[in-house]
Amino acid sequence: MMCNQNPKSKIPPGRRPLRAGGQNPKYYTWILWTFFLITILLGVAVFSLAVGAVDLPVRKAFFLLTKGRGTPEYAILFEVRLPRILLGFAVGGGLAISGVILQGMFRNPLVEPYTLGISGGAALGVCVNMVMGGPRVLGPLATSASGFLGAMGIIFLVYAISARGGGIRLSRLLLIGVMVSFMASSLIMLVMAVTRTEDLHGIIFWIMGSLEEPSSFLMKATLFISLGGMMLSFLFAVDLNALSLGEEEAFHLGVEVDRVKKALFVIASLLTGCCVAVAGIIGFVGLVVPHLMRLLVGGDHRILLVASYISGAAFLILCDTLARVVIAPMEFPVGVITGLVGGVVFIYAMSRKGYSF
Amino acid sequence: MLMRAFSPFVFFFLFLSNAFSFPSSTHPPHRIVSLVPTVTEELYLLGAGDKIVGVTVYCQRPPEAQTKEKVGTVIDVNIEKIIELRPDLVIASPLTDHKQIRKLWGLGLRVEIFDAPTDFQGLCESFLTLSRLVGKEQRAEEVLERTNKELEAVRKRIEGLAKRRVFVQIGANPLFTADRASFINDLIECSGGINIASDAKTGIYSREEVIKRNPDTILIVTMGIVGEREKEVWLRYETIGAVKNRRIFSLDSYRVCSPTPVSFVRTVKELVRLFHE
Amino acid sequence: MVKVEDLSCGYGKEIVLKDISFEVKTGQFVGLIGPNGSGKTTMIRAISGLLPPQKGVILLNGNAVSRKRPRELAAKMAVVTQSQEATPPFSVEEFVLLGRVPHWGRFQLLETKTDVEIAERAMALTGISHLRGRGMGKLSGGERQLANLARALAQRPDLLLLDEPTAHLDIGHQVQIMRLLKKLNTEALTIVAVLHDLNLASLYCQRLILLNKGRLRMAGHPREVLTEEIINEVYETSIVVKEDPYISRPLVFPVY
Incomplete structure (x- = not known):
């Protein structure tokens, strides 16, 4: 065929790029980015561990780890701050890669995990559950369970409606998602209008979003699902690259477009559903982080997914830390900080140079 | 590959918990x-x-x-x-x-x-x-004995006096009131009044219903709302008895909404004064 | 290599192509011509397996295209489409390397040394090696088209389908692409290209397939297809045909 000759023979000598050990230098860049972002993540995590309403020098942490069991300082560090950091890691990473997946799939920069009605559905589930007295009857996990069921219910409703007439048309899916979101928020207001005051503030707390999760089972489950979703979506990184050329082009590159779209859609929905169910509605992470990372590391999903996961985690942990300390002993809802910090950083990045999606 | 390197770190911390007790x-x-x-x-x-x-x-x-x-x-x-x-x-x-x-x-x-x-x-x-x-x-029993005595004295005083028909406003936009499941209801009954909204199912109440039920006293609890402005709103409805007789009063929300037995009795005394003097 | 038998297909209820049969032999360079809306792009989509036939069958090396998985198809044929609505967030090199994906294992995530070398060669062939590091969004129309072609070549296909590879290009780029295709064709690559420019089609293709209103009007050597009678009828205009002085191919001129 066309390239049957030794492929090296026709490349002009001066044009041949330098290759170290047969490896693509791009991979070194990727590894550097990964280490750089992990360093930032660790830095943020240590910072988050070190600051709070109570002053605890982080130097003491290692001492506490070995000999401090049973002291209040130990409890503050490892049972109050650390679980929050881990949940922030799971939720931030999960939301960020959901954003990467959905933006890549839809080839639309405005899509984020919540655009498809996932948050609306989760909030509706939580509202109905609280009004029906779920937390009192079914125990504390009922809130998260109902949020998850609500999210899944809405997302499969959206999917079912847009899949009618064969094939998933992404633009239609998006539009229906937005419409269903609006309907969900109207229903939420309806439910809230007839809710007792005690339940009402429970709903508002949940909607504002928080990384405080007393159940260590839920925290661990979220962490496993988030990491699992990350690894699963990584298997589709190449398909996502192909999809970013357009669905027709992806087909011509051998991607089973419909199957891949379904799989990615399920992964993103599950990830977002879990994050929302546990942490409430924390906006902006899934929108801003993928954008910034695309700006930094490029559009190749093999690095974009990893970079977004790490920096999403770091971003959310940082925002949660700020929310904890700015007006201590009181707290901001973490969504306030993600919105403000994320928005400012994003607008700055966009206006700095010609950024194209 | 990244995650594999990361997981030991995660698991190390995962199994640290539940090792602390007060x-x-x-x-x-x-x-x-x-x-x-x-x-x-x-x-x-x-x-x-x-x-x-x-x-x-x-x-x-x-x-x-x-x-x-x-x-x-x-x-x-x-x-x-x-x-x-x-x-x-x-x-x-x-x-x-x-x-x-x-x-x-x-x-x-x-x-x-x-x-x-x-x-x-x-x-x-x-x-x-x-x-x-x-x-x-x-100490608690002493305090309760004293408050009960004072409450009994109040009850004796208002025996036989005509009951006031009272509407309590707690919030504006939407108009919010106290139903039977609120101790404000009790507060009014102890002071010789009838809460016209005691049969309400939720706190949200319609202004039309207030006009229809025609209370002769309106109490505005200033919790998050400006009493004076709300008073002016009521003054537009001349058919209400409370408006005609200018019996619209503002109450300190702090005292009314978070009572102790002692402050409850103090509030009852104040309401009795408002209702019957 | 490609055998189209009694094909009818279209989008939903709208039938675009009706009862079409033709064959493309291995090593041929075939031009697909016809007026706007005659079904040329649909034909490419049908051969590529994107659009399943409603009637009839398309065989690739004797196997029905519609029964094959996309990956099997992509390993055998490459498609350069007209769609450029999406600006891929990649550099030219990354973009061309995507052409290697059909040959990867299911769980392969990184390209091998061979992949990189094949992509290098495809870029060198199309003359875009110097653009390697440039973002796809910063290419001119001609460069973009060359990059598309390079990606298709990186697939190392037996069959290359092109939908108007010379659209919106100046005559220099047009000739550059046609010459390149001709050269690849002599290296045993089978090519089916949709062409709007009848003269380019006449000069470079061995065989032309003329579609009109979803039906096959005429298939054969350019001298058989590009006659004044047929072209005037199909394109509903008046042209004259003159012979090219160098290789004696028919050239089409509009009448003033």
Whole structure:
């Protein structure tokens, strides 16, 4: 065929790029980015561990780890701050890669995990559950369970409606998602209008979003699902690259477009559903982080997914830390900080140079 | 590949938890964190004010309470602060974030939730429960005996007097009132009034219904709303008896909405004055 | 290599192509011509397996295209489409390397040394090696088209389908692309290209397939297809045909 000759023979000598050990230098860049972002993540995590309403020098942490069991300082560090950091890691990473997946799939920069009605559905589930007295009857996990069921219910409703007439048309899916979101928020207001005051503030707390999760089972489950979703979506990184050329082009590159779209859609929905169910509605992470990372590391999903996961985690942990300390002993809802910090950083990045999606 | 390198770090921390416990509580508790303003006030009434180590920023009364360490608001507390104070009793309300209460329980702290009482009877019971918790039952009984006597005196005074038909406004936009499940209902009945909205199912009430039921007294509880402006709104409806006779009064929300047995009786006395003089 | 038998297909209820049969032999360079809306792009989509036939069958080396998985198809044929609505967030090199994806294992995530070398060669062939590091969004129309072609070549296909590879290009780029295709064709690559420019089609293709209103009007050597009678009828205009002085192919001129 066309390239049957030794492929090296026709490349002009001066044009041949330098290759170290047969490896693509791009991979070194990727590894550097990964280490750089992990360093930032660790830095943020240590910072988050070190600051709070109570002053605890982080130097003491290692001492506490070995000999401090049973002291209040130990409890503050490892049972109050650390679980929050881990949940922030799971939720931030999960939301960020959901954003990467959905933006890549839809080839639309405005899509984020919540655009498809996932948050609306989760909030509706939580509202109905609280009004029906779920937390009192079914125990504390009922809130998260109902949020998850609500999210899944809405997302499969959206999917079912847009899949009618064969094939998933992404633009239609998006539009229906937005419409269903609006309907969900109207229903939420309806439910809230007839809710007792005690339940009402429970709903508002949940909607504002928080990384405080007393159940260590839920925290661990979220962490496993988030990491699992990350690894699963990584298997589709190449398909996502192909999809970013357009669905027709992806087909011509051998991607089973419909199957891949379904799989990615399920992964993103599950990830977002879990994050929302546990942490409430924390906006902006899934929108801003993928954008910034695309700006930094490029559009190749093999690095974009990893970079977004790490920096999403770091971003959310940082925002949660700020929310904890700015007006201590009181707290901001973490969504306030993600919105403000994320928005400012994003607008700055966009206006700095010609950024194209 | 990245995750594989990362997981040992994660698991190391995952299995660290649940290794911490606070010293088991000795009776009676001597380091109390109160997340409920009325409980703070009642603890002082019981003479246990010195046992309090932490309060919310809303715990304004008595003035001594303001000098205590602040651990957050009624609805949002700071767990770190509470742990640092090493309390052997935390008193929360149903308004406290449930997640935070569960977290405190998970850390081995003793947290008691005090439901908001719905009538004077409940108020007294919860006062007694609190006193038992802190070992001050005798003091509580003395206080209750005194308040009951005063209440009895009030009852005698208003016997035979015509009952006032009262509408209580707690919030504006939407118009919000107190139904039967609120101790404000009890407050009005003890002062010789009838709450025209006692059969309401939720607090949201329609202005048309107020005009139809035609109360002869309107009480505006200034919680988050400006009493004077609301008064002007009512003045537009000339058909209401309360408007005709200019019987629209503003009440201090702090006293009305977070009562102790003592302040309840004080409020009853004030209402009796408003209703019948 | 490609055998189209009694094909009818279209989008939903709208039938675009009706009862079409033709064959493309291995090593041929076939031009697909016809007026706007005659079904040329649909034909490419049908052969590529994107659009399943409603009637009839398309065989690739004797196997029905519609029964094959996309990956099997992509390993055998490459498609350069007209769609450029999406600006891929890649550099030219990354973009061309995507052409290697059909040959990867299911769980392969990184390209091998061979992949990189094949992509290098495809870029060198199309003359875009110097653009390697440039973002796809910063290419001119001609460069973009060359990059598309390079990606298709990186697939190392037996069959290359092109939908108007010379659209919107100046005559220099047009000739550059046609010459390149001709050269690849002599290296045993089978090519089916949709062409709007009848003269380019006449000069470079061995065989032309003329579609009109979804039906096959005429298939054969350019001298058989590009006659004044047929072209005037199909394109509903008046042209004259003159012979090219160098290789004696028919050239079409509009009548003033």
